[in-house]
Amino acid sequence: MARGRICRLSVHNLRFPTSLGSHGFDAKHTDPDCSAAYVVMETDSEDGLKGYGIMLTLGKDPEVVVGAVNALTYYVLHKDLGDIVGDFRGFCRVLTSDEQLRLIGPEKDVVRLAVAAIVNAVWDLWAKQEGKPLWKLLVDMDAEMLLSCINFRYITDVLTEEDAYEILQNGQHGKKEREKQMLRHGYPAYTTSCASLGYSDSTLKELLKAALNDGWTRFKVKVGADLQNDIRRCRLIRDMIGPDKTLMLDANERWDVPEAVEWMSKLAEFKPLWIEKPTSQNDITGHATISEALAPLGIGVAMGEQCHNRMMIKQLLHKKALQFLQIDSCRLGSVNENLSVLLMAKKFGIPVCPHAGGAGFCELVQHLIIFDYISISASLQNRMCEYVDYLHEHFKYPMVIKHASYLPPKDAGYSTEMKEESIKKYQYPDGEIWKKLLDAQDMCSDLTLFFS
Known part of the structure; x- marks a missing residue:
């Protein structure tokens, strides 16, 4: 059973310089750097487990998503994990209904991405507490529990709760x-x-x-x-x-x-x-x-x-x-x-x-x-x-x-947890990788100015 009150929610701006190897190069993205807003969710439960949520973006995008995550922490901090998953539909509706954020979401765009990062962390934490990989947690749920997680608002003209059941x-x-x-x-x-x-x-x-x-x-x-x-x-x-x-x-x-x-x-x-x-x-x-x-x-x-x-x-x-x-x-x-x-x-x-x-x-x-x-x-x-x-x-x-x-994954959780050394290396702009790259860019700029 999910347990623990959420006592801390932090978010990291991670960037991986994949453009240096032309990975992901396509007709619309000619210098893509894979990036992520990475959420860490902690509770006061004795098990000490943490939930990790991730929202994948490109280039500079994480800066915007990180800001949106911070704007939504009000709805998450001090909430009991059991209460959240017990009314998951209601929790998601609250996150996607903030009237002050409607012009930049919340059923679309940047707020939607922030919601995904936060809710991914909830699922990761819940699955870990149940000792199951996420796919197995879902497979083992009965229909009623699965349906209680879904917001059917605006789609009942093509899929009703009865259809889904x-x-x-x-x-x-x-x-x-x-x-x-x-x-x-x-x-x-x-x-x-x-x-x-x-x-x-x-x-x-x-x-x-x-x-x-x-x-x-x-x-x-x-x-x-x-x-x-x-x-x-x-x-x-x-x-x-x-x-x-x-x-x-x-x-x-x-x-x-x-x-x-x-x-x-x-x-x-x-x-x-x-x-x-x-x-x-x-x-x-x-x-x-x-x-x-x-x-x-x-x-x-x-x-x-x-x-x-x-x-x-x-x-x-x-x-x-x-x-x-x-x-x-x-x-x-x-x-x-x-x-x-x-x-x-x-x-x-x-x-x-x-x-x-x-x-x-x-x-x-x-x-x-x-x-x-x-x-x-x-x-x-x-x-x-x-x-x-x-x-x-x-x-x-x-x-x-x-x-x-x-x-099929065997480890408990949503497979979202990253290695600490990777977070330290690729956090922007203070991570080890980015300090080297940005210093090199500054040096090139100085040389260009010197010879111009």
């Missing part, structure tokens, strides 16, 4: 067998580690060869900056992986709607399963138009990692604007809101293929997708979870990939 009850059939299957084989993954737009052809070939030798069969490629270069790189990749392996494309919102349709018609020869984020994350009708136009080519649209909230995903599903739903373990207000999205996806018959990568996304989202298979979807058809191979060394309980699949 029926889905969860149906998920009981074969549940034990699916859990055994996950423990034996894990959840299928795809890799995005090989084909960053910042990699040279030689690096691309080297990474693809290594991935193929490791048993990878599903690959995602960044596209959208230059059509002829995309055609050349897609041909190189398809030739290397062969006709039977799965290829996905990601444009990172680079195109207008007509441009997306035209561009993808030129890339259709490479048989991509989907095009991800072909246009603005905010353009639901645009994604619907693209989905309809690409259907005859056998290309689906993947979308969801940038969605602000459950209402936006509701509209995407209702308008048939996507064929693959990509949940995000942080952006959607943590586990609670992702539960509602997983249930909506099940009702609409849309496979969930989560977004991951950066510092911690893989660690977190593995819990959600394993729970989804065991308790909700009961299917692996056209389903896979994204994987990238960097920054896992900073986590105390890093995810484990075997035979191109996520193995």
Whole structure:
């Protein structure tokens, strides 16, 4: 049973200079540094356990999210953990209903990100106190307890609490067998580690060869900056992986709607399963138009990692604007809101293929997708979870990939806890790594001024 009064909530601004290695380079982000607002939640309970929450961002973003977390601590400090999880729906509604923060959230934008970091820490602490990894905590909950965590406000036109209860009850059939299957084989993954737009052809070939030798069969490629270069790189990749392996494309919102349709018609020869984020994350009708136009080519649209909230995903599903739903373990207000999205996806018959990568996304989202298979979807058809191979060394309980699949975590918690030495090194701007980088930048600036 969850216990302890929350007596301290601290938040760190962490940045990892991944741009130095061109990791994550795509058509919209040409110098991305993976960053995070990292929350540490402490209680006065005798067990001394702490909860760790993380919200992944890029570059300078953590400074804004850290400020929003601090603005929300009023609703968290001195609250009893048992009371929070006993009325999780109410707690989340309070966090997302601050009238003084409505212009910058709280059902979207920066406040939503801060809510995710805080609530991630609550789930981590609760799972640790129960002695279970988060996926197992969720799997072992009965339908009533799971539903009590979900805020159905604004989505009852497509998913009622009664609908959700029926889905969860149906998920009981074969549940034990699916859990055994996950423990034996894990959840299928795809890799995005090989084909960053910042990699040279030689690096691309080297990474693809290594991935193929490791048993990878599903690959995602960044596209959208230059059509002829995309055609050349897609041909190189398809030739290397062969006709039977799965290829996905990601444009990172680079195109207008007509441009997306035209561009993808030129890339259709490479048989991509989907095009991800072909246009603005905010353009639901645009994604619907693209989905309809690409259907005859056998290309689906993947979308969801940038969605602000459950209402936006509701509209995407209702308008048939996507064929693959990509949940995000942080952006959607943590586990609670992702539960509602997983249930909506099940009702609409849309496979969930989560977004991951950066510092911690893989660690977190593995819990959600394993729970989804065991308790909700009961299917692996056209389903896979994204994987990238960097920054896992900073986590105390890093995810484990075997035979191109996520193995279910065994350690208690949400896998959010980072190593103390990593926090000290990468905290911005006072961490050891950033002191060196900033000093080097200052030296270069001084030399430029001297010689100008």
